Every structure is written in structure tokens, then in C-alpha cells.
Amino acid sequence: MDRSITLGEFIIENQADFPYANGELSRLINAIQLAAKVVTHEVNKAGLVDIIGSVGGTNIQGEEQQKLDVFANETFINSLVNREIVCGIASEENDNFITIQGQNNDHRNKYIVLMDPLDGSSNIDVNASVGTIFSIYRRVTPVGTPVTMEDFLQPGNLQVAAGYIVYGTSTIIVLSTGNGVNGFTLNPALGVYYLSHPNIKFPEDGRIYSVNEGGYLQFPQGIKKYIKYCQEEKENRPYTSRYIGSLANDMHRNMLKGGIYMYPSSTKNPNGKLRLLYECNPMAFIIEQAGGAAIDGYNRILDLKPTELHQRVPFIGALVN
Numbered sequence: 001m002d003r004s005i006t007l008g009e010f011i012i013e014n015q016a017d018f019p020y021a022n023g024e025l026s027r028l029i030n031a032i033q034l035a036a037k038v039v040t041h042e043v044n045k046a047g048l049v050d051i052i053g054s055v056g057g058t059n060i061q062g063e064e065q066q067k068l069d070v071f072a073n074e075t076f077i078n079s080l081v082n083r084e085i086v087c088g089i090a091s092e093e094n095d096n097f098i099t100i101q102g103q104n105n106d107h108r109n110k111y112i113v114l115m116d117p118l119d120g121s122s123n124i125d126v127n128a129s130v131g132t133i134f135s136i137y138r139r140v141t142p143v144g145t146p147v148t149m150e151d152f153l154q155p156g157n158l159q160v161a162a163g164y165i166v167y168g169t170s171t172i173i174v175l176s177t178g179n180g181v182n183g184f185t186l187n188p189a190l191g192v193y194y195l196s197h198p199n200i201k202f203p204e205d206g207r208i209y210s211v212n213e214g215g216y217l218q219f220p221q222g223i224k225k226y227i228k229y230c231q232e233e234k235e236n237r238p239y240t241s242r243y244i245g246s247l248a249n250d251m252h253r254n255m256l257k258g259g260i261y262m263y264p265s266s267t268k269n270p271n272g273k274l275r276l277l278y279e280c281n282p283m284a285f286i287i288e289q290a291g292g293a294a295i296d297g298y299n300r301i302l303d304l305k306p307t308e309l310h311q312r313v314p315f316i317g318a319l320v321n
């Protein structure tokens, strides 16, 4: 069996794919893969040490912060801050963005990262899979000045890279720099990620639909009709319903097996629940690179102009056939 290349080798071989490349991609992705290893270690022993449960606080989303949320957030931030690439970070767990001055306090770093450090954290206490979602942009305000909100409120079509990590039966980093989607599986014994899912593309067809059907009565009529369509005994239906409550894990499965994920608007949540900047945009970038489509019900997610750091939008991500 030919040896799969490592994530590091892959990044170096494809460095030229990253706009304005001068080794920054490898340092940025290196920071992310390192943090993912540390989070993997904690996730895998969460049941054994006092890391499960709530820290007693709530984040800006009004969601109870689980200890692993806080640990993952701090791990990714610390890993990114020390690599002289990133000038700002926004996180689901932080009310405002973080300005990174750089080692000479000169704000010379060029990239910003937005992230959901622990996606699906309600799964922690029941030993179900969780994830991390990240989005990378080049700053738009002048290098040498502190980042501003303008740097973070860029439309998703300006992302230079995006990806997610799923902490499941194995840890996989799925990444795109705009030239296709590739997945890398961690060998925990060696601490090395190997290219395990080259050039991921949605299958031509799929029979999985993912939605929290508990919200059915509050969904728009069109979503209700589509859910009933999935359930009809006709042609190759009923489809299979799969929903794990982690966008990264649900979309990872649907991208590999073929399917649709929906978190629609509802009478309870007119803008849905998912956050545009660090859940929907990075997942939409990956989905489109894998041959799928991602909309808010009417508009392409990547074309939406953000107005707030933690704004929510309805989200539908699916294969296109």
C-alpha cells in the first residue's frame, strides 16, 4: 500500500494554492492541527476527569458553557496567537473579537480566524461526537493597524481557507483552500495526520436528510413539505433521517454518504440557530468545494453580507444533482 502523505507534506506540496503564499498557510494550518490534537486528547478522556459538565457561565449565545468548550477555545486561541500569522480571532465563545498585535506589537500579521471551537458541545456529556469549525480570511484593513470589525464582517466568498475537525471514532481534519476538499485522519500513536479522504466530493445521489424534526410545527411550509417528501413511500423513498446535533459531524456524514442538512428558520427562531460567520460560511465553503450548495433558503450563504459577529441565519447544505 503506498504510504499516504501527511498533512504537513500535503500543505507544502500545495502551498502555491494558498493566495499570497509565503509559508503562512503551513504555519496557520499547523497551529490548527496541533490544537486539534490537544482537544482530541481531552475529548477522549472527558469521561475520566473533571472536564465534563458546565463551568457555570453562559456564552454570548446564552448557551451554558461546558468545560470542554472553554478548554477548546483557549487551546485554539493559544495555538494561533503564538505563530505570527494571525492578527485577529473571533470565536463563538467570546463576546468580541480578539486583537493580536504580533511579537513587535506592530499588527503586521495578515490573517484572521473565526471559529466554533467545540461544535455540538451538548454531545460531550453523552459521549457523542463533537467538532471544531474554522474560517480563514485575509484582513481588509491596512497591515500595521489594529484589526477592526470590518475585517471580521467579510462575506464568505472572500474566505481563503476553511475547514472542520470531527472528534469521532477518529479525529479527522477536513480542509479546503479553494482547490477542492481533503480529509486527514490523525494517527494518535504517532501524532501525525495522514491524507485519508483525498478530493472529497458529494456522491451523485443521496438518501439522508438531517434536521431537528422536533421543530417541525414551527418550520416554514416549504420545509414541512420537503420533510414529508423525504418520508413518502415512493420511488427511492423514504429517505433515512440522521441527526447528531453537531453541524460538523452531520455535514461530514452527508458529504461522504450523500444527503441534505437543514437548520431552517422557525416561528421560534426566525433567523434559525446557526451562526453565519463561524458555522455557516466555513461549512458552505467546504460544501461548494465538494460540489454541493449551501443557501439560507433563498440566497447563497457565501454571498450574504454579515452585519454582526454572532448573527444567525437559516442554513441548508446539500449535494446538488
Ligand code: P6P
Pocket (backbone or CB within 6 Å): 119, 120, 121, 122, 212, 245, 246, 247, 248, 250, 273, 274, 279
Ligand atoms: P439543536 C450545535 O450547538 C449547533 O450549533 C450545530 O452544530 C448543531 O447542528 C445544532 O446547533 C443543533 O441544534 O437545536 O438541534 O440542538
